[in-house]
Amino acid sequence: MENLYNEEGAKGFIAKYSDYPMELALLIYTSRLIGSNSNLVLHGGGNTSVKLKSKNILGEEQEILYVKGSGEDLAMIEPEGFVGLDLASLRKLRNLENLSDEEMENQLKIHKVAALSPDPSVEALLHAFLPHKYIDHTHADSILILTNQRHGKNLVREALGSSVAVLPYIMSGLSLAKGVVAQYEKNVDIEAIVILNHGIFTFGDDAKAPYEKMTDYVNRAESFVQKRIRGKALTTPRGDIAPCKDTELSAARLAQTVRGVCAHQGSDGSLRRFYVELRSAPDLVDVSLSKEARNICYSGVLTPDHVIRTKNRMVYIESIPENDDDLKELVNKEVSAFTDDYHRYFQYQVKSKGVDRKELDLYPRVFLVAGVGLVCLGFSRKEARVAADIAEHTIRSELQANAVGEYVPISDSHIFDIEYWSLQQKKLDRRSPLLLEGQVAVITGGGGAIGFGIADRLLAAGSAVVLSDIDEPRLEKVRSILVERYGKSQVEIIVFDVTDYASVEKAFDEISSRLGGIDILVPNAGIAHVAKIEDLDPNKLDQVIAVNLKGTFNTIKASIPVFKRQGTGGNIVVISSKNVFDPGAAFGAYSASKAGAHQISKIAALELAELGVRVNMINPDAVFGDEKISSKLWDLVGPDRMKSRGLDYEGLKEYYRNRNLLKASVLAEHVGNAVVFFASNQTPTTGAALPVDGGIPAAFPR
Numbered sequence: 001m002e003n004l005y006n007e008e009g010a011k012g013f014i015a016k017y018s019d020y021p022m023e024l025a026l027l028i029y030t031s032r033l034i035g036s037n038s039n040l041v042l043h044g045g046g047n048t049s050v051k052l053k054s055k056n057i058l059g060e061e062q063e064i065l066y067v068k069g070s071g072e073d074l075a076m077i078e079p080e081g082f083v084g085l086d087l088a089s090l091r092k093l094r095n096l097e098n099l100s101d102e103e104m105e106n107q108l109k110i111h112k113v114a115a116l117s118p119d120p121s122v123e124a125l126l127h128a129f130l131p132h133k134y135i136d137h138t139h140a141d142s143i144l145i146l147t148n149q150r151h152g153k154n155l156v157r158e159a160l161g162s163s164v165a166v167l168p169y170i171m172s173g174l175s176l177a178k179g180v181v182a183q184y185e186k187n188v189d190i191e192a193i194v195i196l197n198h199g200i201f202t203f204g205d206d207a208k209a210p211y212e213k214m215t216d217y218v219n220r221a222e223s224f225v226q227k228r229i230r231g232k233a234l235t236t237p238r239g240d241i242a243p244c245k246d247t248e249l250s251a252a253r254l255a256q257t258v259r260g261v262c263a264h265q266g267s268d269g270s271l272r273r274f275y276v277e278l279r280s281a282p283d284l285v286d287v288s289l290s291k292e293a294r295n296i297c298y299s300g301v302l303t304p305d306h307v308i309r310t311k312n313r314m315v316y317i318e319s320i321p322e323n324d325d326d327l328k329e330l331v332n333k334e335v336s337a338f339t340d341d342y343h344r345y346f347q348y349q350v351k352s353k354g355v356d357r358k359e360l361d362l363y364p365r366v367f368l369v370a371g372v373g374l375v376c377l378g379f380s381r382k383e384a385r386v387a388a389d390i391a392e393h394t395i396r397s398e399l400q401a402n403a404v405g406e407y408v409p410i411s412d413s414h415i416f417d418i419e420y421w422s423l424q425q426k427k428l429d430r431r432s433p434l435l436l437e438g439q440v441a442v443i444t445g446g447g448g449a450i451g452f453g454i455a456d457r458l459l460a461a462g463s464a465v466v467l468s469d470i471d472e473p474r475l476e477k478v479r480s481i482l483v484e485r486y487g488k489s490q491v492e493i494i495v496f497d498v499t500d501y502a503s504v505e506k507a508f509d510e511i512s513s514r515l516g517g518i519d520i521l522v523p524n525a526g527i528a529h530v531a532k533i534e535d536l537d538p539n540k541l542d543q544v545i546a547v548n549l550k551g552t553f554n555t556i557k558a559s560i561p562v563f564k565r566q567g568t569g570g571n572i573v574v575i576s577s578k579n580v581f582d583p584g585a586a587f588g589a590y591s592a593s594k595a596g597a598h599q600i601s602k603i604a605a606l607e608l609a610e611l612g613v614r615v616n617m618i619n620p621d622a623v624f625g626d627e628k629i630s631s632k633l634w635d636l637v638g639p640d641r642m643k644s645r646g647l648d649y650e651g652l653k654e655y656y657r658n659r660n661l662l663k664a665s666v667l668a669e670h671v672g673n674a675v676v677f678f679a680s681n682q683t684p685t686t687g688a689a690l691p692v693d694g695g696i697p698a699a700f701p702r
């Protein structure tokens, strides 16, 4: 690893955070340097601190420990990510024999200098007890490769030299903090402390020192490992299994099946679905096809901090059968073995420790799949990504560890203590899920006003959304607005042509590889053409039918295998039109094709009910866009209508508003609300049409 510290960078942070103490600004600088290196820490792992003096409200001088807030990500930490604690009070805790979890939490809370700051890292006491001004702590891969070994202590000594103290694994908290400071006091010349199966602490009197020591020791460990594994093959190909024929399709089928099998009832009674994150780097695919694959899956986490993100074991899927039923049977079998095993582990640990804990969900987060690589799960897309990042590092490190010596994971008993530690579980997102959280919605015609309005409402209800269109610039524009509102991780775009079945199928595979599958399909792509039958060019009619009717048919048809493999039901909400019930002259191509789509949707409702898939239609009228996203339909028909009625754009909107019973302006978000209503299964309804038109008597469904 490269030492990235430089005076210019340090000065930049001092200038940027000039409202804060300089010592804290420098800590932010080195914390970010550490956080940006995924070989050191991953997603909220590791922690850093600084001790400084400042005046309290009474003008008295007080020593304050600024330590990273629990679960904060070092890579992008801000001053608010650190918590200031009264150092003198924390140090007195060293005199205690024991400290319960509840009391440690309480002590850490009552000694904050700002009540609203985050809860401090679970390693805060260790930072408090050591005398050094700056302390850095990481779970560096190369250090863990050395510690997670039958002879870990010796290997660390050999690789890092005599200025490093090595302690056996002790769970974070008072005992670890006391153990570390006692070790330091025995030999105040040590430069770092390594905790077996956990990580490394470095310290010093300025911000640079612990960072440079971290770099130095991690580099020593890396070169030691590299020397030991040079010329050794990390994996042995199995030979009896071949790489997949069609990797994209296999990955999609597998993702859909895994997602379906792992969906389960949450504590609130709703179905909890996972998002999927796929990783197919060539070395991961090699591992998946190797003799070591199964063993790697049982090798446990690198450091206990990871267990709440990945669970302690992975599932190995050694083939992807061509037949969907066989695939589901295989995944079911492997997942059941995992959940049984997890339940046994929980029961055993609870009983043998004599403690009372609430069991977490039993489901795996990481699958190693032959020929595909890693398939990782999370209740949010971020969680899935975190699990995947950790799993990648775990697999690579464990393979190296096995080549260095004999990899030995930490015991289940230690894992349980961390996994079920209240302070660790707090890092997980515990709010009750939003209405459509965990679901994936696909909206065609995503570049237009209605597509945008639907996406907006589905995102607000917690769904991830994939917008599709053939018009990429419009799609990009819609995405950028939605990303600003809802963040990057929930919004995806994909360009495909609904009129081409093969292109739809391929797009649905791609969506499944990116997110895991599809739960809500909204066929919304449509085009209009204005001409009386007498003037209607038959080729134009074909074009309109191809998008409005055949496009709806294509997307519904291509979604069926996805719904089947998932086996968790789903919703198709077709954006129909007021014109289906109440057509207008010169609108034959549009109305007839929309009527066809409406009819095919009713047939789909009949045929897909047995899969638990509901198919409903929404019949909007006169949905104008706004200044951000215009309506493609009104861009086309608006000018003519304005001319024939002698109105401007606003006048035309007014005209349509006055035409309906409620005198309502129909907005894209109203259509979006209707989609959310159907997609959230609030009534047992399928095959229904819901007008969103302000009330047009001639268009009442009948």
Ligand SMILES: [Zn+2]
Pocket (backbone or CB within 6 Å): 046, 123, 137, 138, 139, 198, 199, 305
């Ligand atoms: Zn740690």
